Amino acid sequence: MTVRRAVRLAGLLCGLAAGVASAPSSVTASQVETGADAVILVAPQARGDSIMVSFSIARAVTPAIEQAIASGLPTTFTYDVELRRPSTFWFDKLVESARIAVTVRFDPLTRRYHVTLLQDGRVAEERTTDRVDEVRRWVSVFERLPLFTTRELQEHTAYDVRVRGRTSPRHTWSFWPWARPSAHGSAGFTFVP
Amino acid sequence: MTPGRLRWLAPRRPLRDNPVLILLWIGLLVAALAAMLSLAARSSQLSLDFLSSVVLYAVSVADLTLMLALVFVLARNILKLVVERRRALPFARFRAKLVAALLGLTLIPAVLVLLVGSEIIRNAASRWFSPPIDTVISSAREIASDYYAERTRAVTAHANGLARALSTVDLASSDLTTIRDILGTELGQRQLSLVEVYRVTGRETPPVAAVVEAAAPSLPPGFAPAFVLASRTASGGQNWSIEKLPSGGELLRGSAPIRPTPDAKPTGVVIASVYLTDELARHSARIVEAYEDYTQLHVLRQPLEGVYLSFFLGLTLLILIGATWMGLFLAKRITRPVQRLAAGAREIGAGHLDHRIEPDTHDEFGALVEAFNTMASELASSQQRLDRSRLDLERKSLEADARRRYLETILERIATGVVCFDAQGRVSVVNPVARRLLALDADVLGAPAAVVFGRDDLRPLAALAVANGTGRADVAAHAGHGGVAVALLPDTAAQHEITLVRDGHERHLLAATTTLGGDGGALESVLVVDDVTPLVRAQKVAAWRDVARRLAHEIKNPLTPIQLSAERLKRHFTDAPEPTRRLVDECARAIVAEVESLKSLVDEFSQFARMPAPKAVPADLNALLADALALYAGLLTDATITLTPAADLPLVRLDPEQVRRVVINLVDNAIEALTEARETGRMSKDAAGVISIDTEYHPAHGVVRLRVADNGPGLPAGDRSKLFMPYYSTKGRGSGLGLAIVRRIIAEHGGSIEAADNPPHGTCFTIELPV
Numbered sequence: 005m006t007v008r009r010a011v012r013l014a015g016l017l018c019g020l021a022a023g024v025a026s027a028p029s030s031v032t033a034s035q036v037e038t039g040a041d042a043v044i045l046v047a048p049q050a051r052g053d054s055i056m057v058s059f060s061i062a063r064a065v066t067p068a069i070e071q072a073i074a075s076g077l078p079t080t081f082t083y084d085v086e087l088r089r090p091s092t093f094w095f096d097k098l099v100e101s102a103r104i105a106v107t108v109r110f111d112p113l114t115r116r117y118h119v120t121l122l123q124d125g126r127v128a129e130e131r132t133t134d135r136v137d138e139v140r141r142w143v144s145v146f147e148r149l150p151l152f153t154t155r156e157l158q159e160h161t162a163y164d165v166r167v168r169g170r171t172s173p174r175h176t177w178s179f180w181p182w183a184r185p186s187a188h189g190s191a192g193f194t195f196v197p
Numbered sequence: 198m199t200p201g202r203l204r205w206l207a208p209r210r211p212l213r214d215n216p217v218l219i220l221l222w223i224g225l226l227v228a229a230l231a232a233m234l235s236l237a238a239r240s241s242q243l244s245l246d247f248l249s250s251v252v253l254y255a256v257s258v259a260d261l262t263l264m265l266a267l268v269f270v271l272a273r274n275i276l277k278l279v280v281e282r283r284r285a286l287p288f289a290r291f292r293a294k295l296v297a298a299l300l301g302l303t304l305i306p307a308v309l310v311l312l313v314g315s316e317i318i319r320n321a322a323s324r325w326f327s328p329p330i331d332t333v334i335s336s337a338r339e340i341a342s343d344y345y346a347e348r349t350r351a352v353t354a355h356a357n358g359l360a361r362a363l364s365t366v367d368l369a370s371s372d373l374t375t376i377r378d379i380l381g382t383e384l385g386q387r388q389l390s391l392v393e394v395y396r397v398t399g400r401e402t403p404p405v406a407a408v409v410e411a412a413a414p415s416l417p418p419g420f421a422p423a424f425v426l427a428s429r430t431a432s433g434g435q436n437w438s439i440e441k442l443p444s445g446g447e448l449l450r451g452s453a454p455i456r457p458t459p460d461a462k463p464t465g466v467v468i469a470s471v472y473l474t475d476e477l478a479r480h481s482a483r484i485v486e487a488y489e490d491y492t493q494l495h496v497l498r499q500p501l502e503g504v505y506l507s508f509f510l511g512l513t514l515l516i517l518i519g520a521t522w523m524g525l526f527l528a529k530r531i532t533r534p535v536q537r538l539a540a541g542a543r544e545i546g547a548g549h550l551d552h553r554i555e556p557d558t559h560d561e562f563g564a565l566v567e568a569f570n571t572m573a574s575e576l577a578s579s580q581q582r583l584d585r586s587r588l589d590l591e592r593k594s595l596e597a598d599a600r601r602r603y604l605e606t607i608l609e610r611i612a613t614g615v616v617c618f619d620a621q622g623r624v625s626v627v628n629p630v631a632r633r634l635l636a637l638d639a640d641v642l643g644a645p646a647a648v649v650f651g652r653d654d655l656r657p658l659a660a661l662a663v664a665n666g667t668g669r670a671d672v673a674a675h676a677g678h679g680g681v682a683v684a685l686l687p688d689t690a691a692q693h694e695i696t697l698v699r700d701g702h703e704r705h706l707l708a709a710t711t712t713l714g715g716d717g718g719a720l721e722s723v724l725v726v727d728d729v730t731p732l733v734r735a736q737k738v739a740a741w742r743d744v745a746r747r748l749a750h751e752i753k754n755p756l757t758p759i760q761l762s763a764e765r766l767k768r769h770f771t772d773a774p775e776p777t778r779r780l781v782d783e784c785a786r787a788i789v790a791e792v793e794s795l796k797s798l799v800d801e802f803s804q805f806a807r808m809p810a811p812k813a814v815p816a817d818l819n820a821l822l823a824d825a826l827a828l829y830a831g832l833l834t835d836a837t838i839t840l841t842p843a844a845d846l847p848l849v850r851l852d853p854e855q856v857r858r859v860v861i862n863l864v865d866n867a868i869e870a871l872t873e874a875r876e877t878g879r880m881s882k883d884a885a886g887v888i889s890i891d892t893e894y895h896p897a898h899g900v901v902r903l904r905v906a907d908n909g910p911g912l913p914a915g916d917r918s919k920l921f922m923p924y925y926s927t928k929g930r931g932s933g934l935g936l937a938i939v940r941r942i943i944a945e946h947g948g949s950i951e952a953a954d955n956p957p958h959g960t961c962f963t964i965e966l967p968v
Contacts, residue, residue, distance in 0.1 A: 068496070075492030076485070077246060112338050113345055113485045114439065132435065148640030173250045175496055181257030 043190025044083075048165040050196070055152035057085055059167045061187050064144035070136070072092050073110050073117070080107045081143045083169045084185075087152045090164055090192070099163065102151040108144045119143070123151075157195040166190040207803075222522075229259075230515055237508050246494045249500035256507035263514035271300075288532040290540075295531070299524030303517060307904040311513045318505045322498055324533050332492070338488035345449070348471060349437045353451030355387045356400055356436075356469040360453035368396040368455065369466040380411040390472035391448065394455075395427040396465045403428050405466060416472050419443040426464040427451050434598045445475030534562040538569055550577035614706075614726035622646045625721075634706060634726050635697075658695055658708055694729065705733040730942070734921075738941060745802040753799045756792050761786035805923065805934050811852035811945050818849050818856075818892055818901060818966075825860045826890070833964040836871050836886030838864065843892045849901050849966050855942045860905070861933050863962050864888060869906035870960070879910045897968050898947070906961035917952050 047058045064081060065073070073079050083104040088096040105122040117139045120131040133139060157163065168185035221397050240248055252359075272297065281289035287502050308623075323399030362379050380392045383622050395405040405427040412420075430452040440448040450470040454463035471510040494501070494913045544552035550573060556566040608615050618624060631637065635658070650658055688766050692709040707727040767785035770778050819842035826838055867888045874880035886908065893902040912920065921940040923933060943950045947965040955961035 027342070072493075072496040075488035075496050077493045111485075112488055113342055113481060114349075115342055115346070173497065174248055174500055177253070177499040177506075179257060179260070179503075179507075181254045185296060 010168045025044045031115050042169070042187035044086045044169055044187045046165050046167050046189045046191035048163075048191055048193045049148070050154060050193070051148075054150040055157075055165070056148040056156060057089065057165055057167075058147050058149070059083070059085070059189060060145040061169060061189075062144070063170070064187075069171055072175055073108050073139070074112075074174075076110055076112050077173070078107055078109045080105055080167065080172050082172065083146075083167055085151055086166045088164045088166060090162060096164065099156050100152045104146065104151075105150065108139055108143060123149075154195065154197065159195060159197055162192055162194050164190050164192045204889040212861065214486050226519055230512065233508055233511055234514075237505070240504065244307045245490070245501065248496040248504050253500050253504045253507065256504060256511060260507050260511050260514060263511060263518060267514055267518050267521065269520065270525075274521075274525055279951060286536075288536055292528040292532050295528040296521070296524040300517075300521055303325045303520030307513045307516050307520075311509050314509045315506050318502055318509070320501050325498070326495055334488050334491045339499040341484045345439070345481065348449050348473070349451060351451075352389070352449055352469050352471050353437055354455035355383070355389055355455065356451040356467050359383055359392060359467045360389075360455045363465070363467055364457055368394065368408050376409050377411065382411065384411050384413060387469070388471070389413065389469050391420065391468075391470040393423060393427075393464060393468045393470075395431075397431050397463055405431055408465065413472075417442055417444040420448055420470075423450055423468050424451055426468060430454055430466045431463045441478070442472075445478075446471040447478040449473055476620065518934065524687065533557070534566060538565065541569055541573070542559050545573055545576065550580050558560060574869075612728070614728070616724040616726070618646055618722045618724070620721055630728075631726055632726075634704070634728055654697055656705070658697075694710050694914060695963070696895070703730070704728065705730045709919055734940075735944070737922070738937070740784075741937070745923070746806040749799045749802040749806065752795060753803075756799070757797055760789055760792040762801050763792070801934055805941075806940060808938065811855050811942065813850040813852055813946065815848040816851050816856075817846075818851070818903065819843070819846055821853055821856060821893070822853075822860060822890060825857045826864070828861070829864065833868065835875065836868060836888055838888045838890065841889070841891035843894050844900060846892050846894050847968055849968055851941075851946055851966060856946075859939045859964070860890075862939050864890075865962070866935065867905065867909065869907040871907060874910045894968075898965075900965040901968055903963075903964040904961055905964070906955040906959055911954055911958050911960050912952065920952050921950070926945070
């Protein structure tokens with residue numbers, strides 16, 4: 005066996021091991037990824053022609069973020085939601101994706117928070133409040149967002165909904181300019197019409 | 198293919214040789230540096246958010262790119278330098294040292310500046326914030342905020358009061374007098390700047406409609422109806438807002454729904470507004486702006502520090518890349534001409550004298566390259582001259598060799614023996630014929646003439662030599678070797694006939710010496726020796742033939758009268774008395790018998806004298822021998838004849854009858870020799886006589902050799918030279934012409950015959966016939 009063949013075989017075995025490790029162990033049960041900075045709880049649900057996605061993060065507004073918001077700095081909480089079909093021997097297939105962005109702008113003069121919700125770049129909702137607890141809830145709890153349609157889904161097939169969250173602007177600095185997501189979460193479900 | 202395409206197919210010009218590209222790269226570096234400096238200068242005018250996100254991202258990406266570029270440039274050139282050093286390319290160490298020195302000279306101060314600058318930035322950033330400033334800015338913002346909150350509460354309270362006052366008024370009525378009265382009264386009492394009343398219309402958009410408004414005279418114009426606030430208030434939402442006026446200042450609005458009863462749906466909305474002067478609004482805005490800047494600076498301190506650190510890092514990387522590139526550029530600019538000179542010198546050393554170096558520059562290196570090219574040109578022309586001279590010498594040498602080979606060939610092939618002597622009297626050339634005629638060994642070359650001609654058998658030849666001036670001392674020195682002082686006489690061309698005796702054979706030589714002129718009085722001599730033995734023999738045979746012819750003529754003529762006279766006497770005395778008649782008869786018979794004998798002798802002489810020329814035809818010698826020897830089959834009792842023919846014997850051009858006569862003559866001689874030896878007791882009567890005949894082919898000499906040998910008593914050594922002479926016989930009877938005729942026949946065939954001993958005893962005749 006040549007060295008090149010051995011390397012190819014080792015790569016294939018590693019790919020198989022990674023695929024097995026990334027395969028969903030069960031369906032319809034909410035899953036939580038560990039090892040990330042923060043945890044996002046994800047709960048997908050098929051309802052009619054839509055996939056309703058609910059997700060929440062326990063500590064979206066950290067004291068540093070709260071301080072940044074209080075300084076009047078527009079702070080955006082961005083969540084990338086992906087609907088993927090798991091694959092055992094290859095990368096999971098991306099079926100659909102959506103981006104939810106919540107921008108919080110605090111007016112120090114009137115002490116009110118202006119919250120803007122954007123879905124895929126379109127303004128979906130604007131709110132104003134003077135209560136910070138409401139702001140925390142608005143940026144961290146999302147209920148039944150109709151993010152995906154069921155047209156592309158196959159019946160009785162397992163899917164994953166993955167959510168990655170990050171905030172901007174960054175309050176820390178590192179030489180590496182690209183920030184990795186600060187929160188992760190995913191949940192699998194089996195599509196049954 | 199067009200020239201344009203050909204231009205693209207041409208080898209890419211290196212960067213270092215392309216001034217346009219060099220200027221372009223320098224321009225790019227300078228532009229990047231200027232952009233970074235400009236961005237750093239304008240950083241105070243950019244928003245902190247923009248700085249900490251876009252600018253930081255861009256600068257970080259630029260830093261990473263520069264770092265990768267630097268690593269790539271360094272890795273590539275380090276790898277090249279390592280490879281060049283391993284290949285032991287010239288100036289690899291020098292280039293490595295030069296690049297390392299330039300890089301080190303730049304790297305150390307650049308890193309120091311980076312470290313010091315970073316520390317300065319960190320210290321400066323820490324000085325941006327201090328507790329007193331925190332307190333002042335926060336307090337100012339609190340005051341401004343509290344003021345706005347208080348005014349908002351107040352105007353909202355006024356709006357609520359007006360809403361209660363208007364709760365009983367039908368807003369849909371066309372009579373607005375009551376509403377105007379109430380608003381006018383409240384406007385003055387509550388020091389409001391503007392009061393607006395809106396009616397809820399239901400499903401229309403907007404769901405409210407303006408009913409009436411009352412503005413204080415001090416309110417600047419340009420305010421707009423507050424439909425949005427009215428709508429939100431009607432739906433139970435926002436109940437205040439702040440509106441900036443076009444003419445400056447702000448309008449602080451407070452709203453309240455108008456309900457007929459506390460539990461009823463709103464039928465309208467009343468909005469009370471107070472005017473905040475422009476100065477107050479601007480002060481408040483400044484306070485908020487200062488607060489936001491300060492707190493955001495605090496929040497974004499790390500990213501902002503990162504921006505400035507990235508600027509420094511980017512500048513450092515630009516400097517390092519520039520220094521590295523400049524180092525490599527300078528190293529190549531310095532070493533490349535020297536490398537090319539070294540490579541050119543190697544090419545010249547390898548014999549490629551047409552190698553030239555294209556000058557890159559017109560500086561000192563260019564002059565050096567020009568000098569190198571001039572030197573190469575001169576070397577090439579010198580080499581060409583040398584080549585021409587060498588070719589001329591080679592041609593002359595070849596000609597001399599050809600002449601020498603020609604002379605050697607002549608000397609090898611000619612039938613004349615040649616011996617050359619140098620100026621010192623030493624033998625310089627001996628051709629094969631001379632070696633054979635004089636029985637000289639090959640090692641006589643270089644031997645003094647005194648030694649060579651001092652040999653006993655060559656003493657007659659030594660007599661030719663006389664001492665001359667040049668070789669006298671040498672001759673005298675070697676005189677003891679052969680007892681003869683030999684030197685060749687200058688300017689001598691005398692010929693002398695000399696007879697040498699070797700192995701019982703006489704060899705007649707005609708020797709002549711010639712002196713050749715030499716430089717400085719040194720003389721070279723040539724001894725030419727011709728073998729005239731066949732000529733002498735032919736002369737002798739011719740003389741004998743003439744004698745034989747004369748004898749035959751002179752003797753044969755009186756024989757017949759003698760014979761007739763004897764017979765006449767015999768007849769005359771037929772009637773004489775018996776004693777007389779018997780005496781006459783005996784005498785007559787004796788005379789007639791002797792006359793017959795003399796006739797027979799005369800016939801042999803005549804035959805010897807008139808022997809015809811051989812009629813040579815290709816013949817098989819072995820078959821001829823077998824045919825001739827068949828005559829002796831069964832006739833011999835005391836001797837045996839053996840024939841050993843050669844298997845590869847070619848056909849020989851000969852006269853079969855004459856050669857058969859030769860063979861029979863030799864065999865008869867052998868038989869007679871054996872018989873006589875037995876009769877005389879020189880050979881035991883019981884000893885078996887053996888006559889051996891064999892043939893042999895010698896391709897190298899182009900001859901066929903025939904040997905006839907017997908084991909008889911042999912010939913005395915002194916008689917061998919006379920053996921083939923006419924009238925010489927060892928038998929005591931016969932004419933003595935047999936072997937003379939044999940030799941003549943063989944000579945007429947172009948061959949030779951020699952007689953020699955046949956060890957241990959006997960005689961061997963060897964005949965050589967050309968093929």
